[in-house]
Structures are given as C-alpha cells and as structure tokens.
Amino acid sequence: MAKFDWNETKRQITDSQAWQSIFRHGYEDTPRNRILMVSGNVWLHLHPSKVQKHTVRLRFTWCMGGITFLLFLVTVITGVYLMFYYRPTAEYAYADMKYLEFDMPFGMLMRNMHRWAAHGMVIAVWLHMFRVFMTGSYKPPREFNWVVGVILLVLTLLLSFTGYLLPWDQLSIWAVTVGSNMARATPLLGHGGPFHEVLGVNPVYDARAFIFGGAEIGPHTLLRFYILHCIFFPLIASIFMAVHFWRIRRDGMSGPL
Amino acid sequence: MASPEGNEGGIVMRAAGAGAGSASRTPPAAPGKRIEVPIKKAGGGVEEKLHTWPFLVRNEFLMTLLVIIVLTVWSLLLNAPLEQPSNPTRTPNPSKAPWYFLGLQEMLVFFDPWYAGVVLPSFIIVGLMLIPYLDINPKGNGYYTLKERFFEIMSFFIGFHILWVSFIIIGTFFRGPGWNWFWPGQVWDPHLVEALTNVDLPYMFGFRDYLASALFGLFLIGGYFVVGYAVLYFWIRARPAGDPWSAFPGGGPEILEKWGPVRFGITGFLLIAMAGVFIKMALRHALNIKYILVTPWINI
Numbered sequence: 001m002a003k004f005d006w007n008e009t010k011r012q013i014t015d016s017q018a019w020q021s022i023f024r025h026g027y028e029d030t031p032r033n034r035i036l037m038v039s040g041n042v043w044l045h046l047h048p049s050k051v052q053k054h055t056v057r058l059r060f061t062w063c064m065g066g067i068t069f070l071l072f073l074v075t076v077i078t079g080v081y082l083m084f085y086y087r088p089t090a091e092y093a094y095a096d097m098k099y100l101e102f103d104m105p106f107g108m109l110m111r112n113m114h115r116w117a118a119h120g121m122v123i124a125v126w127l128h129m130f131r132v133f134m135t136g137s138y139k140p141p142r143e144f145n146w147v148v149g150v151i152l153l154v155l156t157l158l159l160s161f162t163g164y165l166l167p168w169d170q171l172s173i174w175a176v177t178v179g180s181n182m183a184r185a186t187p188l189l190g191h192g193g194p195f196h197e198v199l200g201v202n203p204v205y206d207a208r209a210f211i212f213g214g215a216e217i218g219p220h221t222l223l224r225f226y227i228l229h230c231i232f233f234p235l236i237a238s239i240f241m242a243v244h245f246w247r248i249r250r251d252g253m254s255g256p257l
Numbered sequence: 258m259a260s261p262e263g264n265e266g267g268i269v270m271r272a273a274g275a276g277a278g279s280a281s282r283t284p285p286a287a288p289g290k291r292i293e294v295p296i297k298k299a300g301g302g303v304e305e306k307l308h309t310w311p312f313l314v315r316n317e318f319l320m321t322l323l324v325i326i327v328l329t330v331w332s333l334l335l336n337a338p339l340e341q342p343s344n345p346t347r348t349p350n351p352s353k354a355p356w357y358f359l360g361l362q363e364m365l366v367f368f369d370p371w372y373a374g375v376v377l378p379s380f381i382i383v384g385l386m387l388i389p390y391l392d393i394n395p396k397g398n399g400y401y402t403l404k405e406r407f408f409e410i411m412s413f414f415i416g417f418h419i420l421w422v423s424f425i426i427i428g429t430f431f432r433g434p435g436w437n438w439f440w441p442g443q444v445w446d447p448h449l450v451e452a453l454t455n456v457d458l459p460y461m462f463g464f465r466d467y468l469a470s471a472l473f474g475l476f477l478i479g480g481y482f483v484v485g486y487a488v489l490y491f492w493i494r495a496r497p498a499g500d501p502w503s504a505f506p507g508g509g510p511e512i513l514e515k516w517g518p519v520r521f522g523i524t525g526f527l528l529i530a531m532a533g534v535f536i537k538m539a540l541r542h543a544l545n546i547k548y549i550l551v552t553p554w555i556n557i
C-alpha cells in the first residue's frame with residue numbers, strides 16, 4: 001500500500017473542482033488575500049476592505065453599534081426556539097412559559113438569553129447613540145443616518161415592549177397596561193386625552209383600543225403583540241438596519257482629519 | 258467644491274476616507290443648495306489604513322466571543338422573571354412600566370399623562386432626529402472634543418443623562434407603592450400616606466375666577482417662552498469673537514446669522530420645553546404647585 005502523504009491529499013482536495021467552486025483563494029497571508037477575504041465574502045463584504053486605523057480602536061466606537069446588532073441576532077435565534085413552544089393565546093401562554101422553563105431542554109437558558117439580550121440591546125443602543133453623539137458623527141454627511149438610527153432606537157424599544165407582554169404574567173400585563181395607558185391620554189385620539197370630544201373617541205374606539213385590539217388588555221392584545229413582536233417589528237427593524245449599514249458603508253466611518 | 262470655505266479637497270478626501278465603494282460618489286449639490294459650513298469628510302487620507310481582515314474582523318470576533326460568553330454566564334446565573342399568572346382584577350401596587358419607560362412614568366408626577374406620556378416623548382424623538390440639522394457647528398466631526406462643542410454636549414448631557422437615565426434609576430429603585438419615594442432597603446409600606454397639599458399656581462396668586470386664572474396661566478407660559486427665547490438670543494449674541502475653539506470667528510452675531518431664524522426657533526423651543534420640565538419639578542417640590550395653566554381642557 002502506498003504511503004499516505006498528507007500534503008498530497010491536501011493538494012488534491014484544494015485543487016478539486018468542488019473545493020475551488022467554494023473557496024476562491026488560498027490562505028497565504030498576502031495583501032491580495034486579505035482583501036479577497038473581505039470582498040469575496042457576502043457577510044464580511046459589509047465592511048470596506050481597508051479601514052482607517054482609528055475605527056478599529058475600541059476607544060472610538062466602543063463597539064456598541066456592533067454589539068447592538070449582535071444582541072439583535074441573539075434574540076432572533078433564541079426567539080425562534082421560544083416560538084416552537086409558545087402559543088399566543090390567553091389559555092396557553094403562561095402555561096407554555098412554565099413548560100418551557102421546566103420541561104424543555106435548554107428552555108430556561110434560551111428564555112433567559114432572549115430576555116437579557118433584549119435588555120442588553122436597549123442599553124447598547126443607548127450607549128451607541130451616546131458615542132455617536134460624542135464623536136459628532138451625525139454631522140454632514142451623516143445627518144440622515146442619525147435619523148435612521150433614531151428610528152432604530154424607537155423600533156428597539158417597541159420590540160422590547162411588545163415582547164414584555166408575551167409571558168402573560170402579572171408583571172407583563174400590568175407593565176403593558178401602564179405603558180399603553182399613555183395612548184389613552186393622547187390628545188384628540190385617546191378617550192382620556194384633551195379634546196377627545198372633537199373626534200368622539202371612546203374606550204372601544206380610540207388610540208389605546210387600536211393598540212390593544214379592544215377596550216381592555218386581553219387575548220386579542222396578546223395575539224396582536226405577538227405578531228408585532230415576532231414578525232412586524234423585526235422585519236421593519238431589519239429593513240432599517242440594512243439602510244443604516246449601507247449608508248455607513250457609503251459614507252465611511254467618521255474620523256478626525 | 259460645494260462650499261467655498263475650508264473644504265478644499267473635500268471630495269478627494271471623501272474618496273480616500275470612505276473606502277473603495279464611495280470613490281465614484283457624486284459631489285454634493287451646487288453652491289447655495291447646502292448650508293454654508295465646511296463639510297468634514299471621513300478620514301483625511303493622511304491616516305494609515307489597515308486591512309479589514311484581519312484587524313477589524315479579529316476585533317469583532319473577539320468582541321462577539323466576549324459578549325456571548327458574558328450573556329451565557331449571566332443567563333445561567335440569573336433567571337428571567339415570571340410572576341403569578343395574569344389577573345386583570347388584581348392591580349399590583351406599584352404597577353411599573355418596563356424600566357426603559359420609567360423616566361416617562363416618573364414625569365407623571367409632574368405632568369398630566371397627555372403631556373408626560375405623549376407630547377414629551379414626541380418632542381424627544383423629533384428633537385433627537387433634528388439634532389444633525391439644528392447643530393451647524395462643523396467642528397468635532399469624528400473625534401472626541403469637549404471644548405469645541407461645549408454647548409451641544411451640555412444640552413445632550415442634560416436631556417439624556419439627567420432627564421432620561423437618572424429618572425429611570427429613580428423610577429426603578431426609589432419608587433414604591435403609591436409611587437411614593439422609598440429608599441432602597443426601606444420597607445414598602447402600602448398604607449403610607451403622603452399629604453397632597455398641591456395647589457395650582459393661579460390659585461396661589463389669589464385667582465378664583467376660571468377665566469382669569471386660565472388667562473393668567475397662559476400669560477405665564479407665554480411669558481416663559483418669550484423670556485426663554487430672549488435669554489437664548491442674547492446669550493448667543495454675546496458669544497465673544499475670536500474664540501479659538503469656535504468655528505465662528507465672528508462670535509455671536511456670526512453664529513446667529515449662519516444659524517438662521519428657523520433653526521434658532523426650533524432649537525429654542527426644544528430647549529425651553531426641556532428647561533420647563535426642570536422648572537415644573539422645582540415648583541412642585543419647593544412650592545407644591547400642581548398646575549401652572551388650568552383650563553377645562555388641558556392643564557400644565
């Protein structure tokens with residue numbers, strides 16, 4: 001039997017048609033490969049192939065935009081797991097949380113990670129905004145990306161807020177009641193707000209009823225928040241993130257002259 | 258070049274700074290279309306550049322690893338809360354909104370819900386979005402500086418750190434049953450009674466007639482804005498010329514001229530409304546004032 005030659009086998013694999021169709025370049029540390037590494041990869045291609053020195057420093061970005069995005073991804077992955085076991089109806093929602101915690105493999109861990117990542121995302125997005133403000137990175141030509149950022153901030157809060165209701169326990173319904181009571185007080189559009197007579201809104205037909213899907217918080221609200229939380233807001237947030245990232249790529253990172 | 262002053266080579270710099278992707282970007286609009294402030298482009302082309310792979314990707318990877326590890330350990334140690342099943346007939350006392358909204362809930366102590374919960378947050382969101390358009394100071398774009406942007410940073414600090422973050426901390430840790438103030442560790446006594454001796458400001462001044470007190474309130478609020486605008490205007494105009502940190506060597510008059518009445522008006526409104534929150538808080542705490550303006554429809 002011929003002696004096994006590792007290098008020869010390796011060469012055969014990397015020269016094969018299958019390998020070459022997937023990996024376009026070798027791994028020698030050459031400037032060309034460094035650039036191909038980024039420009040040839042759909043995910044890494046979000047970056048330019050070269051960046052200014054300061055943008056790599058933690059001191060400049062605090063890494064907070066990236067961490068916000070990472071935590072968003074964590075909630076997406078863990079959220080899918082939670083969706084397998086959760087039914088958004090008043091009869092089942094709370095019991096499903098209990099089953100998830102005690103009967104499902106890694107259920108508690110997934111729930112914890114989902115929740116803490118969501119809270120972390122709110123904190124990270126605030127720190128990110130603070131950093132962008134402190135470096136004055138909203139100044140021309142990046143004004144509009146700041147506006148997109150504020151929309152993302154609002155979406156982050158809405159994502160977190162709609163998720164808060166889903167465990168359907170005392171904490172969630174009352175926190176959401178308090179939060180949504182604001183809608184009741186909307187001028188003109190809320191039945192508890194100033195000038196509500198003008199449009200004739202009432203408890204079953206006003207801004208809060210629009211959010212709740214009825215006069216009171218109830219099963220209809222649960223379903224509504226579930227759909228907003230799992231489909232609508234993640235979708236919208238992804239779209240705005242795409243815009244956000246694309247504009248960073250086009251304008252380049254801000255930096256000192 | 259788009260703007261006559263100080264933007265020499267701006268487009269070249271943009272191309273150099275923004276990576277391969279933006280080299281082909283068209284230059285900004287013709288003169289006169291944009292605000293006449295020098296626009297600072299990313300990077301200067303002077304700075305040494307690094308390959309994204311491995312330098313940036315490595316940092317991102319390490320940071321990802323760190324965040325995932327911290328999050329996992331945290332999640333192993335601390336369980337997400339799950340209380341009793343929901344019961345619409347049992348209202349917990351206190352009922353707190355999610356923590357990131359507690360700053361607004363705290364505002365309910367000082368304002369009616371339509372203002373604290375609807376108008377004020379709208380001002381916050383719109384105000385945040387407008388920041389890049391209101392702030393025409395070209396300095397401090399892309400680096401940390403306090404001296405060149407002192408006023409901007411102070412405004413943000415007051416609005417964000419004091420009005421938002423510190424009120425969240427108060428709402429989370431210092432508010433108990435009845436939204437009364439409890440120190441951490443203090444027993445939450447649900448029967449604690451705090452005397453509510455609040456009076457309306459016009460009442461305090463001896464107004465007993467509805468119309469007269471409403472007019473008085475309107476006068477006060479209108480006067481507050483007039484005075485606020487005047488203070489802001491004269492304060493800015495008095496900025497000295499030749500300040501080495503300022504982008505406007507002409508001092509106050511030059512700032513006002515470049516800023517223009519629309520930006521001045523909007524910025525002034527937002528700042529005065531923000532200061533109003535502090536004033537209302539002070540009036541409530543020091544003098545137990547409930548409302549300044551009392552009408553059958555709205556109270557402030």
Ligand code: HEM
Pocket residue numbers: 061062063064065066067068069125128129132135137138142145146147148149150151152153156241244248252253254255
């Ligand atoms: C879901 C929320 C958000 C995500 C995932 C996100 C992500 C990012 C990332 C990854 C960057 C690259 C630089 C960095 O890491 O700091 C960035 C830059 C930027 N972000 Fe965000 N961001 C979010 C929200 C915001 C908010 C709330 C604002 C402002 C109100 C904002 C304004 C900006 C601006 C102006 C830049 C360019 C910074 C520069 O060129 O130096 N973003 N964002």
